Amino acid sequence: MEILASIPLIGGFLSTVVPFIVVLGIVVAVHEYGHYIVARWCGIESEVFSIGFGPVIWARRDRRGTLWQVAALPLGGYVKFVGDADGSSRADQTSLEGMSREDLARSFHGASVGRRMLTVLAGPFANFILTAVVFTGVAFWQGVPTDRPTIGGYTDLPGVEQPLRRGDVVLAVNGEAIEGFQDIYAAALDMPAPGPMQFTIERDGETFDVTVPYAFPPLVDGVEPLSPASTAGLRPGDLVLTADGRALGSFADLREVVLGSEGRAIPLGVWRDGGEITLSITPIERDTDDGEGGFERRVMIGVAGAPLYEPATRMPAPWTAVGFGVSRVYDVIAQSLNGIVAIINGAIGVENLQGPIGIAQISGETASQGGLNFIVLIGVISTAIGLLNLFPIPVLDGGHFVAFVIEAIRGRPPSPAAMQLAMSIGLGLILLLMVFATYNDIMRMVS
Numbered sequence: 474m475e476i477l478a479s480i481p482l483i484g485g486f487l488s489t490v491v492p493f494i495v496v497l498g499i500v501v502a503v504h505e506y507g508h509y510i511v512a513r514w515c516g517i518e519s520e521v522f523s524i525g526f527g528p529v530i531w532a533r534r535d536r537r538g539t540l541w542q543v544a545a546l547p548l549g550g551y552v553k554f555v556g557d558a559d560g561s562s563r564a565d566q567t568s569l570e571g572m573s574r575e576d577l578a579r580s581f582h583g584a585s586v587g588r589r590m591l592t593v594l595a596g597p598f599a600n601f602i603l604t605a606v607v608f609t610g611v612a613f614w615q616g617v618p619t620d621r622p623t624i625g626g627y628t629d630l631p632g633v634e635q636p637l638r639r640g641d642v643v644l645a646v647n648g649e650a651i652e653g654f655q656d657i658y659a660a661a662l663d664m665p666a667p668g669p670m671q672f673t674i675e676r677d678g679e680t681f682d683v684t685v686p687y688a689f690p691p692l693v694d695g696v697e698p699l700s701p702a703s704t705a706g707l708r709p710g711d712l713v714l715t716a717d718g719r720a721l722g723s724f725a726d727l728r729e730v731v732l733g734s735e736g737r738a739i740p741l742g743v744w745r746d747g748g749e750i751t752l753s754i755t756p757i758e759r760d761t762d763d764g765e766g767g768f769e770r771r772v773m774i775g776v777a778g779a780p781l782y783e784p785a786t787r788m789p790a791p792w793t794a795v796g797f798g799v800s801r802v803y804d805v806i807a808q809s810l811n812g813i814v815a816i817i818n819g820a821i822g823v824e825n826l827q828g829p830i831g832i833a834q835i836s837g838e839t840a841s842q843g844g845l846n847f848i849v850l851i852g853v854i855s856t857a858i859g860l861l862n863l864f865p866i867p868v869l870d871g872g873h874f875v876a877f878v879i880e881a882i883r884g885r886p887p888s889p890a891a892m893q894l895a896m897s898i899g900l901g902l903i904l905l906l907m908v909f910a911t912y913n914d915i916m917r918m919v920s
Contacts, residue, residue, distance in 0.1 A: 489837035492847065493829075494547050496836045498524060500600065500855045501550040504862070507599025508552045508592055509539075515588035518579045521553040523560065548829065556580030561868055561896065562593075566889065586881045593873040600859030601802050607852030609798030614845070616786030617793065622654040625785030628692060630712065631744050636683040637674070640785070644680065645673035654784040661688035667723035691721040692779040695846075698838035699831065699917065700775020705754035707743070707776060709842060714749065715742035724778030731756050731774050760821035762808075768821050805856040824917070828910030831917065867892075867899030 502524055509519055518537070525544035532542035551560030555576065558565035564582045577583035581592070619625075624641045645651060646660040647670060661670060667687045674683060691713040696702045707713075713721055716730040717739045730739065738755045756772045789797075815821045827835070832854070840847045862870040872895070880886040887895075 489833050492836040492840035493833035496832075496847075496851050496854055497547055499851055500603070500858050501525075501547075503599050503603045503855065504596040504858065505550045505552050507595040507597075507602075511595035512552070512554060512581070512588075512592040515584060515591060516579060517581050517584050517588065517592060518555045519552050520555055520557070521551070521560070523553070524550045526550075526560075554581035556582045562873060563892070563896065564889070586877050590874060590877045593870045593877070594863075596870055597859035597862045600855040600862075604802045604805065604852040604856040604859075605795070605798035607798070607848055607855070608801040609794045611845070611849065611852075612789055612794035612797040617789045618654050618784040619787050622651055622657060623785035624782055626783040628710075628712075628779070628781055630686055630690060630781075631747075633686050635686065637672070637685055637782070638676065640676070642675040643672050644675055647671050654782075657688060657782060658780060667726070686781060687723060688781050689724050689778060690781055691716075691724050691727045692781065693776050694779030695777040696838075696842065697775035697777075698835040700773075701754050701757055702775040703838055705741070705752045705774075707741075707752065707754070707774075708745070709779075710745070712744040713741055714744055716740075727776075727778075732772055734772060736772060760815075760825060768815050770821075801852070802856055805853055806860055809857055809860055823909075824913055826906075826910045826913050828907060828912075828914040830911060830914035834914075866902060867895035868903060869899065872896075872899055 505522060505524070509522055512519060519539045521540045521542065523542050523544055525547045526549060527544050527546040529542050529544050532540055534540045553560050554562065556565060556569050556572070557563065558568075562581060569577065569580065569582055572580065572583070581589060584592075622643045624637050624639055624643065626639060627635060627637060629635060643651060643654075643657060646657055647664070649660060651657060651660070661667075664670070664687075667689070669684045670687060672683050672685050673680065693702075693707055693709055693711040693713065695709055696707050713727055715721060716727055717734065719726070719730055721727055721730075734756050736756055736758065738753050741752045741754055743750050743752055754774055756774050758770055758772050760768045760770050761773060762768060812821070812825070816823055816825065836847075836850065839850045863874075865871045865875045867873075867876075876887055876892065876895075886892075
């Protein structure tokens with residue numbers, strides 16, 4: 474994506490819009506394919522499978538008679554089943570009344586209520602499956618730490634000699650025996666002040682002690698999109714040497730300077746690509762996860778720290794990788810619901826809602842940080858969109874599901890007039906939410 478950003482005048486626009494279209498295109502395609510394939514398994518035929526709305530850019534009809542198309546406005550998609558009046562699965566009463574028994578049997582509205590329930594739920598669950606697949610792949614790509622705490626990599630610090638080598642097995646830290654790599658991090662955090670650490674290591678069959686640099690220097694691991702750190706130009710891999718004129722020995726020192734800044738601009742001395750540069754960053758006050766299921770408002774800049782030492786890894790067992798993927802789906806759902814509840818009860822501000830502009834900016838910035846981060850973003854957004862579609866709002870999949878539950882209980886569907894009113898109200902609510910979220914995006918850009 475850096476190539477796009479380098480194009481004069483339009484590069485910044487393209488480097489934001491193209492990743493956004495890619496993210497939304499993949500997530501929407503998977504969602505709609507979930508509807509399509511389960512409907513097909515249930516004997517329901519599809520007339521149109523569309524990615525996007527509006528003027529058609531590309532279209533092809535398959536041997537089953539379904540028109541596959543890509544439209545100009547990439548803000549969603551739909552599957553139009555036999556018997557639908559449009560992409561919202563509203564019944565075309567005139568068409569249904571004129572159908573033969575055979576055609577009615579392959580229509581959406583002629584199918585049993587159970588098959589229609591499965592069809593509407595298939596889209597969101599296809600999104601959940603995509604997220605699980607993404608994070609299962611991430612687990613295979615990154616691996617899991619080896620059984621023994623073995624050094625797999627480290628970051629070189631300017632002017633500091635690193636005595637460790639890849640493959641060294643750490644037996645003890647600061648005189649205390651350890652069992653796993655996390656014990657190295659815990660020992661560093663338990664030190665009263667950042668400074669050199671004493672490792673007992675095993676190398677080539679020999680055991681000896683070495684003095685190594687502190688495990689948590691002010692090293693930048695991740696930069697949050699749309700954050701002060703992103704605006705200031707901080708990048709993953711940067712080493713922050715000074716903040717507000719203070720020499721830093723640890724990432725905790727940087728956090729301390731930020732918290733004490735009271736929101737004023739802070740000069741940073743940053744080591745990057747073999748030289749020192751100066752950046753200015755202005756922390757902001759923001760609602761953030763407190764790590765205990767709640768939220769707190771604090772001054773922040775939007776960076777995550779990186780440990781100096783990384784563990785050697787091995788290929789995980791398939792069930793371990795799949796378990797990690799499924800657990801991430803649960804985590805994203807829990808975090809999303811927690812955020813929604815917090816907005817409703819006033820624990821956090823409504824300004825935290827992101828609209829299409831904000832999501833586009835996040836997509837562009839994430840793509841610039843590397844392919845793996847971009848793929849992870851696709852997984853996160855996929856579950857978020859799947860969850861949103863399960864909400865019991867007419868026009869969304871959850872709203873259709875509620876209508877089918879009512880039909881199953883009453884023995885007949887709600888009246889067309891009632892469904893039309895509910896769909897209009899649901900559409901209005903969705904449009905109002907999008908307008909408000911877009912307003913947030915614009916105000917965020919202005920500020």
